Amino acid sequence: DTGVSQDPRHKITKRGQNVTFRCDPISEHNRLYWYRQTLGQGPEFLTYFQNEAQLEKSRLLSDRFSAERPKGSFSTLEIQRTEQGDSAMYLCASSLIIEGLAGKYNEQFFGPGTRLTVL
Amino acid sequence: AQSVTQPDIHITVSEGASLELRCNYSYGATPYLFWYVQSPGQGLQLLLKYFSGDTLVQGIKGFEAEFKRSQSSFNLRKPSVHWSDAAEYFCAVGPISSGSARQLTFGSGTQLTVLP
Numbered sequence: 540d541t542g543v544s545q546d547p548r549h550k551i552t553k554r555g556q557n558v559t560f561r562c563d564p565i566s567e568h569n570r571l572y573w574y575r576q577t578l579g580q581g582p583e584f585l586t587y588f589q590n591e592a593q594l595e596k597s598r599l600l601s602d603r604f605s606a607e608r609p610k611g612s613f614s615t616l617e618i619q620r621t622e623q624g625d626s627a628m629y630l631c632a633s634s635l636i637i638e639g640l641a642g643k644y645n646e647q648f649f650g651p652g653t654r655l656t657v658l
Numbered sequence: 659a660q661s662v663t664q665p666d667i668h669i670t671v672s673e674g675a676s677l678e679l680r681c682n683y684s685y686g687a688t689p690y691l692f693w694y695v696q697s698p699g700q701g702l703q704l705l706l707k708y709f710s711g712d713t714l715v716q717g718i719k720g721f722e723a724e725f726k727r728s729q730s731s732f733n734l735r736k737p738s739v740h741w742s743d744a745a746e747y748f749c750a751v752g753p754i755s756s757g758s759a760r761q762l763t764f765g766s767g768t769q770l771t772v773l774p
Contacts, residue, residue, distance in 0.1 A: 647762060
């Protein structure tokens with residue numbers, strides 16, 4: 540299977556602990572996105588990378604959240620000092636930039652997500 | 659700022675009936691539009707997309723959607739629903755630009771229940 544993969548699929552942690560999630564994008568995709576999805580809501584954008592460069596991180600929810608993509612391949616999302624409000628599904632997506640008639644756009648392919656529960 | 663509204667939180671239809679899920683967007687330029695489907699505990703699967711050209715787009719699993727610029731809408735339709743279509747459906751909008759294309763903005767979703 541050559542889709543986007545995420546690990547772990549589920550994570551239960553105690554408040555105050557640090558957690559790290561991994562995303563492996565589709566191999567030829569140069570863009571990687573992180574989203575958060577809370578119950579009953581659509582995904583909310585957090586940050587994205589083009590290759591190893593993090594081009595947008597102002598939407599990260601607080602300074603407890605950080606993301607890396609050190610070699611332009613897989614990415615990690617870390618949450619430090621977790622809080623109960625961090626409980627959510629964390630989704631990763633990857634894409635290629637496509638040149639179309641109306642301009643550049645990207646089609647994002649999503650992984651299965653990591654479900655985080657903070658007790 | 660771009661936004662997406664899905665007015666129907668929950669829709670129930672009988673198997674074999676037709677389906678229309680509504681999506682309205684707000685965006686200051688020409689958008690590109692998507693519909694995704696999400697089964698419980700799963701990630702999002704792309705059903706279809708609109709970038710330009712024909713305003714009626716066909717997707718997977720027998721779904722189609724029509725872009726209506728005058729109404730700022732991108733409604734999803736299926737002529738005959740199957741029990742396996744029960745899931746949550748998300749409409750999303752993203753920018754077309756001469757520079758870098760960025761993140762998608764999602765609606766809050768419509769939960770579809772299919773009755774036997």
